[in-house]
Amino acid sequence: xxxxxxxxxxxxxxxxxxALVWVIEEYNGLVTAIVRKKLxxxxxxxEECISDVFLGVWKNIEYYDEYKNSFQNWIAGIARFKSVxxxxxxxxxxxxxxxxxxxxxxxxxxxxxxxxxxxxxxVEQMLSCLRPKDRExxxxxxxxxxxFEEVSAETGMTKDVIYNRVSRGKKKIRKLFPVREGxxx
Numbered sequence: 001x002x003x004x005x006x007x008x009x010x011x012x013x014x015x016x017x018x019a020l021v022w023v024i025e026e027y028n029g030l031v032t033a034i035v036r037k038k039l040x041x042x043x044x045x046x047e048e049c050i051s052d053v054f055l056g057v058w059k060n061i062e063y064y065d066e067y068k069n070s071f072q073n074w075i076a077g078i079a080r081f082k083s084v085x086x087x088x089x090x091x092x093x094x095x096x097x098x099x100x101x102x103x104x105x106x107x108x109x110x111x112x113x114x115x116x117x118x119x120x121x122x123v124e125q126m127l128s129c130l131r132p133k134d135r136e137x138x139x140x141x142x143x144x145x146x147x148f149e150e151v152s153a154e155t156g157m158t159k160d161v162i163y164n165r166v167s168r169g170k171k172k173i174r175k176l177f178p179v180r181e182g183x184x185x
Contacts, residue, residue, distance in 0.1 A: 009071065012061045020058055023075075030072065031079045038083030045086045053079045129176050134169045137162060 003011055003022040011019035028050075035049045056078045064074050123143065127135045140151045141162075148159045155162070 009061075009064075009066065012057075015058070020054065023057060024054055027072070027075050030076060034076055034079040035083050038080065039086055042086065042090055045090065049082050049086045050079075052085075053082050056082060126173055126176075129172055130169050134165050137165055138169060141166065 001007070001011070001016075001018070003016070003018045005026075008019045008022050008026075012023065031050055031053050032046075035046055035053070036043075039045050039049060053075070057075060060078075064071065069077075127138055130138065137151060137155070140146045140154065141148070146154075148162055151157075151162055152159050157165075
């Protein structure tokens with residue numbers, strides 16, 4: 001039987017391997033793009049994660065409901081979740097390695113640039129909950145590492161006003177991004 005867009009779901013549910021091959025050919029680009037985006041700094045996990053996505057489709061096809069979601073969205077969700085699983089796996093491996101055993105082979109400080117970019121992204125996400133003026137204060141104080149006196153002189157705000165705005169901003173950030181137990185913070 002020739003597999004196509006009209007019968008691949010039925011055949012996949014019957015565990016027809018040809019249907020899985022068709023799904024891989026049809027959705028490999030989407031899955032690869034998602035995995036590479038989520039695991040961009042961990043290329044050693046890309047192929048394994050992509051394979052696990054398709055294995056997840058094969059093992060869990062009975063849970064797919066075409067009336068609730070498109071197959072494309074469903075497989076994209078699996079790719080995102082599998083990528084997050086691989087990130088967790090990587091973090092667990094880092095936690096179990098001794099610092100003496102870790103070597104970073106990153107020419108031209110590419111590892112440092114990747115980590116700086118990731119930290120920058122996380123900082124932007126955290127600060128996005130603040131008003132623009134408060135974001136500016138946090139950036140000057142905590143990213144540019146300026147003193148309260150310097151920020152006061154630059155912005156024309158008194159130090160007390162800056163302290164109050166920063167305090168309220170910290171409370172808002174803590175509320176939206178709570179520190180989980182066991183995270184070491």
